[in-house]
Amino acid sequence: MGAKPAIAPDEYWNPRHETMPRAEITAIQVAKMRRQLAYAWERSPFHRRRWEAAGFEPGQFRSLDDLRRIPPMTRAEWMEAQAAHPPYGDLPAAPPEVAIRLHTTSGTTGRMPLRALDGMRDWEWIAEMWCHGFHAFGVRPSDTVFFAFSYASFIGFWGAHYACEKLGALVIPSGSLPTDTRVKLIVENGATTVCATPTYVLRLAQVAREMGVDLRKAGKVERILLSGEPSGSVPAVRRKIEEEWGAPCGDSAGMTEIGTIMMFECRHRPGGMHIIEDHFIEEVLDPESGEPVGPGEKGERVVTSFGRGILPLVRYRTRDLVCRVPASSCTCGRTFDLYQGGILGRVDDMHKIRGTNVYPRAVEAIVREHALVEEFQIVLWREKDRDEITVRCELPKGSEDHWPSIRTALDHDLAEAHENLRFQLELAEPGTLPRFELKAKRLVDKRTY
Amino acid sequence: MGDRTDILHPRDLAGRPVDEVHQEVAWMYRKTKALLGRDDLPPCTRRNLMKSLACLYQVVDDAGMEFEHLYDLGV
Numbered sequence: 001m002g003a004k005p006a007i008a009p010d011e012y013w014n015p016r017h018e019t020m021p022r023a024e025i026t027a028i029q030v031a032k033m034r035r036q037l038a039y040a041w042e043r044s045p046f047h048r049r050r051w052e053a054a055g056f057e058p059g060q061f062r063s064l065d066d067l068r069r070i071p072p073m074t075r076a077e078w079m080e081a082q083a084a085h086p087p088y089g090d091l092p093a094a095p096p097e098v099a100i101r102l103h104t105t106s107g108t109t110g111r112m113p114l115r116a117l118d119g120m121r122d123w124e125w126i127a128e129m130w131c132h133g134f135h136a137f138g139v140r141p142s143d144t145v146f147f148a149f150s151y152a153s154f155i156g157f158w159g160a161h162y163a164c165e166k167l168g169a170l171v172i173p174s175g176s177l178p179t180d181t182r183v184k185l186i187v188e189n190g191a192t193t194v195c196a197t198p199t200y201v202l203r204l205a206q207v208a209r210e211m212g213v214d215l216r217k218a219g220k221v222e223r224i225l226l227s228g229e230p231s232g233s234v235p236a237v238r239r240k241i242e243e244e245w246g247a248p249c250g251d252s253a254g255m256t257e258i259g260t261i262m263m264f265e266c267r268h269r270p271g272g273m274h275i276i277e278d279h280f281i282e283e284v285l286d287p288e289s290g291e292p293v294g295p296g297e298k299g300e301r302v303v304t305s306f307g308r309g310i311l312p313l314v315r316y317r318t319r320d321l322v323c324r325v326p327a328s329s330c331t332c333g334r335t336f337d338l339y340q341g342g343i344l345g346r347v348d349d350m351h352k353i354r355g356t357n358v359y360p361r362a363v364e365a366i367v368r369e370h371a372l373v374e375e376f377q378i379v380l381w382r383e384k385d386r387d388e389i390t391v392r393c394e395l396p397k398g399s400e401d402h403w404p405s406i407r408t409a410l411d412h413d414l415a416e417a418h419e420n421l422r423f424q425l426e427l428a429e430p431g432t433l434p435r436f437e438l439k440a441k442r443l444v445d446k447r448t449y
Numbered sequence: 450m451g452d453r454t455d456i457l458h459p460r461d462l463a464g465r466p467v468d469e470v471h472q473e474v475a476w477m478y479r480k481t482k483a484l485l486g487r488d489d490l491p492p493c494t495r496r497n498l499m500k501s502l503a504c505l506y507q508v509v510d511d512a513g514m515e516f517e518h519l520y521d522l523g524v
Contacts, residue, residue, distance in 0.1 A: 024463050027463035028463045031462035031463060032462065039518060094518070094520035095520075098520040098524075119520060120523075121502075121503045121506055121524050124503040124507050125507065309518035310520070
């Protein structure tokens with residue numbers, strides 16, 4: 001939308017670091033990494049155990065070339081540690097007493113969620129990372145920012161809310177309000193910025209249309225801040241959002257495991273997101289070999305965070321597919337490299353539905369608790385710009401009377417394991433769902449953009 | 450500002466010079482940490498100093514001057 005802007009006097013949240021030469025970025029990263037490794041070695045049994053098994057100790061780390069000496073950690077290992085040492089596992093490097101907040105993720109294998117504890121310093125840092133994104137896309141103290149977010153156990157936009165308060169903007173939270181009420185609040189309060197998932201931003205626009213509200217004329221929205229779904233960087237989705245709202249949208253990407261965003265799109269909109277390189281080390285590796293891929297090549301993100309300290313993440317395999325390009329790809333003057341096109345997909349089979357991670361294996365673990373369910377199928381589809389998920393279940397002929405009670409249990413259990421995401425449930429006629437001899441393909445994705 | 454003989458914090462973690470403003474912030478940060486080491490603070494003083502320290506930490510971290518965790522101080 002329009003020509004590239006000139007660099008403004010207040011372009012950067014942290015001018016010194018966002019424009020520092022590569023050698024200085026590297027020096028900061030190495031200095032932080034040495035301290036983080038020593039800290040985790042002393043205080044996190046999880047890390048020490050794994051590093052000792054790999055023959056690594058922190059003194060071996062002298063430069064970024066030594067990263068490969070450190071065994072990457074996986075979500076599965078984290079979950080195993082949590083299962084072995086409930087409720088928090090042995091990754092935490094500080095006792096739970098210092099935490100001021102607990103957030104959880106949706107379960108992946110089985111129903112166990114990851115439990116994330118954060119202290120005061122962590123929460124200030126979480127907000128600080130979001131400040132990078134909001135400031136870079138033009139949010140200032142004079143803005144009114146509307147959050148269409150349910151403020152529950154999913155960490156989501158909690159940090160973004162605090163960031164906007166820190167920035168000095170007027171924040172409008174909307175909790176669990178219905179969509180039409182949210183539309184009214186956006187218009188009546190003259191919100192200049194709306195923050196939500198891409199799916200929900202489109203849902204807001206759809207409801208506004210049904211209410212006879214033309215958001216391009218009735219509201220004062222100047223920008224849309226997106227996060228939570230890869231589609232925030234999909235050009236067709238962005239075009240649709242911008243047409244509906246008459247305002248540019250900027251993407252950001254974070255992870256519950258990190259608690260905040262680690263990349264953001266600036267207002268120069270280069271088609272990608274800048275990595276916050278003084279707070280993270282982002283590597284891109286071949287997911288099979290574990291070897292680094294070159295600039296411009298697609299690979300798996302592996303992240304080390306210098307934020308959270310109760311849960312120090314060191315070389316965490318994200319399973320996100322990305323393509324890293326140099327900072328010079330953008331005209332904003334930042335020296336932070338970018339991920340072109342944002343998060344391009346997943347190495348594994350995770351699916352994001354309205355901002356919530358859905359893993360077929362987790363769904364199966366729940367469905368399979370009902371022995372009467374002979375076969376099932378997961379169908380992803382779109383209803384007027386809104387992602388939906390249906391689980392179709394097949395019972396043996398003559399068992400249909402059991403469906404109401406199974407349906408009630410599934411409805412509860414699936415939602416509970418997926419941050420209250422609402423699943424639609426259907427009873428399929430006996431013998432109608434496909435059967436498989438080798439690898440089952442029970443997920444059907446009918447979504448098109 | 451009291452005794453600031455320890456204000457000098459001339460280099461950051463990357464060895465770059467640090468400006469006067471951030472040297473002052475670093476002094477405030479260290480002073481706040483030291484205050485939190487006392488055991489005679491009333492709750493209102495302690496908890497607000499802890500919040501302040503969490504915020505000051507962001508400044509010295511963003512300036513590349515400090516990188517540490519503060520859980521031993523409850524922050």
